[in-house]
Amino acid sequence: MSLSNHIAVITGAGGGIGRSASLRFIEKGCCVVLVDFDEKEGKETLRLVKEKGGEGIFVQGDVSMNADVEKYVLKARETYGSIDVFFNNAGILGAPTLLADYSEETFDRVIAVNLKGVFLGLKHVLKVMEEQRSGIIINTASAAGIHSEPYLGGYSASKHGVVGLTKTAAVEYGPKGIRVNAVCPGGVVTNMTKDMDMSNPEQNGPLRRPASPDEIANVVSFIASDEASYMNGSIVTIDGGLTT
Incomplete structure (x- = not known):
C-alpha cells in the first residue's frame, strides 16, 4: 500500500487526526505539506516527521481565508511540483449549547473553518x-454530518455541508481522474474533544469507546492508496457503529 513519492497536503496537521495522518503518510513514502493555524503545533508535527526520517514542510495558514489557501497550494507546487493527495481535514468544534442559544459569532466561525475551509481547499487543489489529470482528495466530515448531534448545531450543519461538497466534487471530477471521498469519524480522543465527556459508553456506539486518531488515519491512508482505486464519492463512517 505504498504511496512512494506522492505529495500529500494535510490541513489541520498540528494535532489529532491530522498529525496521525501526516505520520502515516510518511510511513507510506509520501512527502508532506503540513498546514495549520497553530504554528507551534504545526512545527511540532514537522519535527516528528523529520524525526521519523520523513520529508516535509510546514505552512501556517487559516483555511477559511482564500489567500492562505492559495499560499499553501502554491508552496506545495513550488516545493514539490504536484499535489497527489489532499487530506482536507482542518476543523473546529464550537462550544456545545442549545440551538437557540448558539451565538452567531460561533456559528459563523465554525462554518467558516469547517465548511468554507473545505470548499476553498477543494476550489484550489482541484484546479491543480x-x-x-490525477489526484486523491479525502475530506473530513463527521458522524455529525450524517445524523443528529444535539448541542453542536453549527458543527453538525458544517459537516453535513462537507458531505454535500464531497459528493458534488466526486461526480464533477471523477471523469477527470480525481477521486473525492469523505471520512466520518465518531468520537475521537484529540485536543479538540478534550473538554467533552466521552466516558459514556452508550454515546460511543456499539464498541463502547472513542477512537484514537491513528484508527482514523489508517482508513485515510487506505483511501489514498491504489488499493482503494474504485472508491469515489464514498462517505466512510469510522464510528464504531454509532450511526448504524
Whole structure:
C-alpha cells in the first residue's frame, strides 16, 4: 500500500487526526505539506516527521481565508511540483449549547473553518489536480454530518455541508481522474474533544469507546492508496457503529 513519492497536503496537521495522518503518510513514502493555524503545533508535527526520517514542510495558514489557501497550494507546487493527495481535514468544534442559544459569532466561525475551509481547499487543489489529470482528495466530515448531534448545531450543519461538497466534487471530477471521498469519524480522543465527556459508553456506539486518531488515519491512508482505486464519492463512517 505504498504511496512512494506522492505529495500529500494535510490541513489541520498540528494535532489529532491530522498529525496521525501526516505520520502515516510518511510511513507510506509520501512527502508532506503540513498546514495549520497553530504554528507551534504545526512545527511540532514537522519535527516528528523529520524525526521519523520523513520529508516535509510546514505552512501556517487559516483555511477559511482564500489567500492562505492559495499560499499553501502554491508552496506545495513550488516545493514539490504536484499535489497527489489532499487530506482536507482542518476543523473546529464550537462550544456545545442549545440551538437557540448558539451565538452567531460561533456559528459563523465554525462554518467558516469547517465548511468554507473545505470548499476553498477543494476550489484550489482541484484546479491543480485537473491539470495533472490525477489526484486523491479525502475530506473530513463527521458522524455529525450524517445524523443528529444535539448541542453542536453549527458543527453538525458544517459537516453535513462537507458531505454535500464531497459528493458534488466526486461526480464533477471523477471523469477527470480525481477521486473525492469523505471520512466520518465518531468520537475521537484529540485536543479538540478534550473538554467533552466521552466516558459514556452508550454515546460511543456499539464498541463502547472513542477512537484514537491513528484508527482514523489508517482508513485515510487506505483511501489514498491504489488499493482503494474504485472508491469515489464514498462517505466512510469510522464510528464504531454509532450511526448504524
